[in-house]
Amino acid sequence: MHNSKVLYDKGILKNLKMLTQTQYSNFKFAGRLDKVKAFYSGMKAISFGETAKFQINENGFRIMTENAKSIQASLFITKEVFEEFCLDGEYNFSVNMNILVECIGLFAGSDCSMKMFYKGEGAPLMLVIEDHADEDVLTECSIKTSQYEESTEYSLNENSTSYNIIFIRGPDMAQIFSEIDKTADELEITLSPKEPHFRIATIGVMQSESNIEVAKTSDMMLMFNCRGETVTRYKCSHIRLTLKALSACSKVALKTDSSGLLELHFMIHSSDEAQVYIQFFVLPMVEED
Secondary structure: OEOOHHHHHHOOOOOOOOHHHHHHHOOOOEEEEEOOOHHHHHHHHHHOOOOEEEEOOOOOEEEEEOOOOEEEEEEEEEHHHHHHEEEOOOEEEEEHHHHHHHHHHOOOOOOOOEEEEEOOOOOOEHHHHEEEOOOOEEEEEEEEOOOOOOOOOOOOOOOOOEEEEEEHHHHHHHHHHHOOOOOOEEEEEEEEOOOOEEEEEEOOOOOOOOEEEEEEOOOOEEEEOOOOOOEEEEEEEHOOOOOHHHHHHOEEEEEEEEOEEEOOOOOOOOOOOOOOOEEEEOOOOOOOO
């Protein structure tokens, strides 16, 4: 973390109020967010991994993390979310997740803007965060980047006869998860074109069971499209990693197929900001003979 004078002397930033085209030409990527609340909420929601993997292209960027090849999360931000978005090429790199979230969270409770800069392979990711309430309060962070390591690309078979997808209101889904057994080891999700339609059941350490059922006609259900019944179990510890995203989202999409792979999409937004999206893939538990 540096003060402004040091960065000015190095010729990195010339004018924090207005970045000229000449200054942008010094960077492979430069962007400006006038509101960072939704972005910060998204970063917090996927901060369970050690590494944040960036993929930046003409459509925007994706920040991905994973845990023990059992759960993977991605934050998607389109370039339309940015007030300014300048990019020369496509770039992949990694940074330390904890450091990134800590830097962005310096003004988490304030109305602030953020500029992001990247000069290319081997260069650090630079953040300039400014508090709107006090023009004299400004923080500049330089975060070391490392080589991008490819991750598993998961996908569901949309042509499968058991491909199922539902959309539920985010607050309602959060309420459902708040009512399930917090001590449970396993969670079973049932999706079916017939009753019970959508059911979440938990199994605890003493084999105690609890379940919640939601009919496809429920007011909390925004869309229901199930082709065939799927019943799959997941580790509750993995599902709990999605709860930060769930608590911040306005709606959630849940998808499965016969493989048991669970895909979750969360839409996060506030009244004055563009939307950002979070995607989770959760692998099912492996049945033992």
